[in-house]
Amino acid sequence: MPTQEKNFWATTVDSPAVAESCELPETVDVAVIGAGYCGLSAARTLAKRGASTAVLEAETLGWGASSRNGGMVLTGMKLPAPTLIKRYGMETVRRMYAASLETIDCVEQVVREEKIDCNFSRCGHLEVACKQAHFDGYEETAALTRREFHHELRIIPKSELRREIGSDIYFGGMVDEASAGLNPARYVAGLARAAQRAGAYLFDHTRVTSVELETNRGAGKFRVRTSRGVITARDVILASGAYTTEATPALRKKIIPIGSYIVATEVLPADLARELSPRSRMIYDSKHFLYYYRLTPDNRMLFGGRAAFFPETENTVRQSAEILRRGMIGVYPQLRDAKVEYVWGGTLDFTLDVMPHAGKIDGMYFAAGFAGHGVAAATWFGTKLAGLISGEPNDIPFDGIKFPAAPPGLRSGNTWALPLAGAWYRILDFFT
DSSP: OOOEESOTGGGGOOOOOOOTTOOOOSEEEEEEEOOSHHHHHHHHHHHHTTOOEEEEOSSSTTOSHHHHSOOEEOOSOSSOHHHHHHHHOHHHHHHHHHHHHHHHHHHHHHHHHHTOOSOOBOOOEEEEOSSHHHHHHHHHHHHHHHHHHOOOOEEEEGGGGGGTOSOSSOSEEEEETTOEEOOHHHHHHHHHHHHHHHTOEEESSOOEEEEEEEEETTEEEEEEEETTEEEEEEEEEEOOGGGOOTTSHHHHTTOEEEEEEEEEEOOOOHHHHHHHOTTOOEEEESSSSOEEEEEOTTSOEEEEEOSOSSOOOHHHHHHHHHHHHHHHHHHOGGGTTOOEEEEEEEEEEEOTTSOOEEEEETTEEEEEOOTTOHHHHHHHHHHHHHHHHTTOOOOOTTSSSOOOOOOTTTSTTOOTTHHHHHHHHHHHHHHO
16 A cells, blocks of 8 residues: 555544534634634533534645644643743742643543544653663653652663564653543544534634624624634634634744654554554654654554755655655664655744743633643643633633744744754754
8 A cells, every 4th residue: 555645643533513504603702713622622611511613624624733743741841840840930830730630631531421433542751862861861850750750660771661662773761651642633633522512603614704803882803704604702712723814813923833744554463563652652763853652543653854944735744754764764763664654744832932821812712832732732722712711710820921922934834944953943953
């Protein structure tokens, strides 16, 4: 079978039906822009609490990063704990780390309550060290995590690494048993069906073109203009991530859309699959310009990374296929003769400070900047935003931290400088 420029996960799921003829309601309590994990999680929670909620999606439900990622449900954050502590202080970082653990529980609870068939498994994740210096830092990381965050990480020396991964190129590893894996397309489809069952209105192929705040006698409401008409809402949630458009310019200038690309092999023999990943971990390496990889439930090797920094196009997807294949064989020489059957790309929402953010912007609720942790984080943030709208106290540790704008050339809609960012990460990988 030749390589298909197609998302493997999309072949495993039927998208929820959306009534094409259904008209937009004139008024709702909450309009949610974006039908990914965050938007659908928020809609599900709001609808269960009796709020009339409409989800507005420019493409199909789950079309963006939510159905194209590696399906890794990861603890922790993108930046190392010492960096975070220096930036925000220990108490805030304790709350952030606790939230990151809570995100995994949140996904597991949603899967269980809604009976979503998405191969959810608490298989744990394995970080592998590309340099001895990286491995030498793992012990300090594990000790800090145990002492300050009351969470256990397990160090795997190189001599024992074959129990975790069928590769000899790394200097050791670190395991977190709390992380999980799932089929991301099935999960987002299940979230959509759950939101529908709860009573939320879901509209695909409904592009938002502008959002205007109108005030009358001190009370405000939003007029959301779309390709299918206008809808009025008391509150708006921006859950558009890397695909945020000029309809919400204040958020758009904060987002850095970075391409991430994945290949998937043919189905591998069971004994070879066990050799490559004996414990079916979610695996990623210690580089800035990292690779991430895992077995799929049907024993394909899924291998991804920042093969190109530009958001996905036909050209970047094709170019990435060979780059990732070479990277995969570098890790696993056993796959030299394995056929790559699928290649696809997606776009992640990074921020300049590489942190997730949530709260309000221009009077609208938002969450963004998941930076590769979106399966768990976006689900959790969606429930939290729904809670704020429902009157719950704000306990989101990422709300209120400084949220810098992206420089011109990196921000969404104007990404000419992204290759320079990629080159910088390669330089960091060389020297660190």
